[in-house]
Amino acid sequence: MRLTINGEIKDNILARSLKELLDELGIISGRVAVEVNGQVIKKSDYEGFRLNDGDIVEIVSFVGGG
Amino acid sequence: MEDKLIIKGIEFNSRLWVGTGKYKDFEETARAIEVSGADVVTVAVRRVNITDRKSENLLDFIDPKKYKILPNTAGCYTVEDALRYSRLAREAGVSDMIKLEVIGDEKTLFPDVIGLLEATAILAKEGFIVFPYTNDDPIMARRLADAGAAAVMPLAAPIGSGLGIRNPCNLKIILETINLPIIVDAGVGTASDVAIAMELGCDAVLLNTAIAGAKDPIAMAEAMKYGVLAGRLAYRAGRIPRKLYATASSPIEGML
Numbered sequence: 001m002r003l004t005i006n007g008e009i010k011d012n013i014l015a016r017s018l019k020e021l022l023d024e025l026g027i028i029s030g031r032v033a034v035e036v037n038g039q040v041i042k043k044s045d046y047e048g049f050r051l052n053d054g055d056i057v058e059i060v061s062f063v064g065g066g
Numbered sequence: 067m068e069d070k071l072i073i074k075g076i077e078f079n080s081r082l083w084v085g086t087g088k089y090k091d092f093e094e095t096a097r098a099i100e101v102s103g104a105d106v107v108t109v110a111v112r113r114v115n116i117t118d119r120k121s122e123n124l125l126d127f128i129d130p131k132k133y134k135i136l137p138n139t140a141g142c143y144t145v146e147d148a149l150r151y152s153r154l155a156r157e158a159g160v161s162d163m164i165k166l167e168v169i170g171d172e173k174t175l176f177p178d179v180i181g182l183l184e185a186t187a188i189l190a191k192e193g194f195i196v197f198p199y200t201n202d203d204p205i206m207a208r209r210l211a212d213a214g215a216a217a218v219m220p221l222a223a224p225i226g227s228g229l230g231i232r233n234p235c236n237l238k239i240i241l242e243t244i245n246l247p248i249i250v251d252a253g254v255g256t257a258s259d260v261a262i263a264m265e266l267g268c269d270a271v272l273l274n275t276a277i278a279g280a281k282d283p284i285a286m287a288e289a290m291k292y293g294v295l296a297g298r299l300a301y302r303a304g305r306i307p308r309k310l311y312a313t314a315s316s317p318i319e320g321m322l
């Protein structure tokens with residue numbers, strides 16, 4: 001499956017759900033927020049959230065700022 | 067004497083709020099914040115590095131159980147972006163607090179108050195605890211209060227400028243007319259600036275660059291801690307009125 005993740009096109013993604021995607025990328029879900037095609041996804045929905053070819057995924061977390 | 071800042075039922079242990087940007091590394095960030103005594107710590111929301119997963123995470127150094135994490139919408143120039151970042155921040159974090167910035171201009175980083183007002187109203191309706199970064203205009207402060215802001219955060223001077231309290235008179239009018247906590251945000255340069263803000267009666271001060279950009283950030287963090295405490299105590303003590311001529315402190319009686 002092909003996804004655009006944080007602006008980068010990623011081919012050969014094996015994950016089918018959002019939870020699997022975070023696991024595949026090695027990201028701990030507790031400290032991030034995820035948007036798929038412009039929609040913020042609740043943490044409790046990660047497991048059941050199905051990804052589709054061509055989805056645009058944004059994964060953000062906190063960085064230093066004022 | 068108990069003198070705690072309470073906003074929307076949240077108790078704050080310090081009236082100094084600090085940012086986490088521009089430090090040399092996360093160790094220095096953590097040290098400075100610890101020494102400052104702050105319990106509110108602002109952060110920005112940015113894309114995760116998906117290629118280098120070994121990079122350290124800010125929250126490994128700033129424990130969200132110990133500090134109140136206040137995400138900002140820095141870098142947002144439209145209402146739409148500010149809403150997007152706010153909603154992401156809420157999902158990434160542990161609270162409904164958001165330091166709302168809708169920036170109007172790159173050079174000054176002054177707020178676009180029209181967008182700010184619109185975003186404040188929308189987010190307040192969505193249950194956010196909104197802390198809008200605004201200019202020192204008393205009328206806009208009132209509008210933000212009416213729109214549902216939890217506190218109003220007027221700037222002292224442009225972000226990162228270190229110019230200090232440029233318009234104490236406007237701040238005083240805001241303090242007199244707005245029945246919400248007033249938190250000076252941005253532009254302070256050193257401990258005396260913070261003390262002045264607190265002496266005016268502001269409820270807290272939020273700063274970042276003044277500590278992170280100092281030659282010795284850890285020492286400046288400590289100075290800021292005492293600046294806030296001294297300013298607040300002086301405000302509560304009630305200063306003497308300013309007058310033009312002298313009044314002797316020593317008695318005339320008993321002189322030779």
